[in-house]
Amino acid sequence: VFFDEIDSIAPARGYRTDTTGVTDRMVNQLLAEMDGIIPLQNVVVIAATNRPDIIDPALLRPGRFDRLVYVPPPDKAARLEIFKIHLRNTPLAEDVDLEKLAEKTEGYTGADIEAVCREAVLLALREEFKVRPVSMRHFEEALKVVPPSLRPEDIKRYEELSRELKRALA
Incomplete structure (x- = not known):
């Protein structure tokens, strides 16, 4: 269950x-x-x-x-894979650097990254109301609109709570 x-x-x-x-x-x-x-x-x-x-x-x-x-929250390699998954059917401009996006999204969850991708696509669509490649500029704007869900202090708190709960269950 x-x-x-x-x-x-x-x-x-x-x-x-x-x-x-x-x-x-x-x-x-x-x-x-x-x-x-x-x-x-x-x-x-x-x-x-x-x-x-x-x-x-x-x-x-x-x-x-x-x-x-x-x-734990996704590390850089995992964030890169999450971007690839959510963008696999999305036309991307040549200037899109997924490695750079993975670096810039520390503290972002998989759901946050999905929201960034969706927002970038919507920004590109709003410009001309037709399917066009999403550029790095769209991702930069999307990152301003979609903040990370996790702050460093949140991650630290969850890691400590994990240790406490593991001790309690031992």
């Missing part, structure tokens, strides 16, 4: 201003189902989040999620 963005359904109880108590009851039910009376055979529960700091601590106790995998 895979839960994407588990923080949206299992935030720390009392975290949200949920006056109905629905969120707390949902977290309680999820915990009860994961603990179960009868152990489940051949069932693996996997969850993903980009906000590990707000997940209910009870979910992170041993026996619920036994492994923590921290996926």
Whole structure:
């Protein structure tokens, strides 16, 4: 079973201003189902989040999620590949330097890079309302409009949280 963005359904109880108590009851039910009376055979529960700091601590106790995998933000090589993936069907002008774009996008996630590519394409389309190669100038403008999601202090905080959670699960 895979839960994407588990923080949206299992935030720390009392975290949200949920006056109905629905969120707390949902977290309680999820915990009860994961603990179960009868152990489940051949069932693996996997969850993903980009906000590990707000997940209910009870979910992170041993026996619920036994492994923590921290996926760091993409490095330069990964960012280059992400650009290539999102631009594979996009006509590019000769001045486009994907290596340079990968260098300039430190702190950008895959979704951020996708947004930069989309914005650059839209900027090129707006100029003449026809398909034309996207130039480096369009990417430079797109980078001004699409900021990185991650600041260095965010990355540092997530790395520290990863270490803390790994110690707690050990």
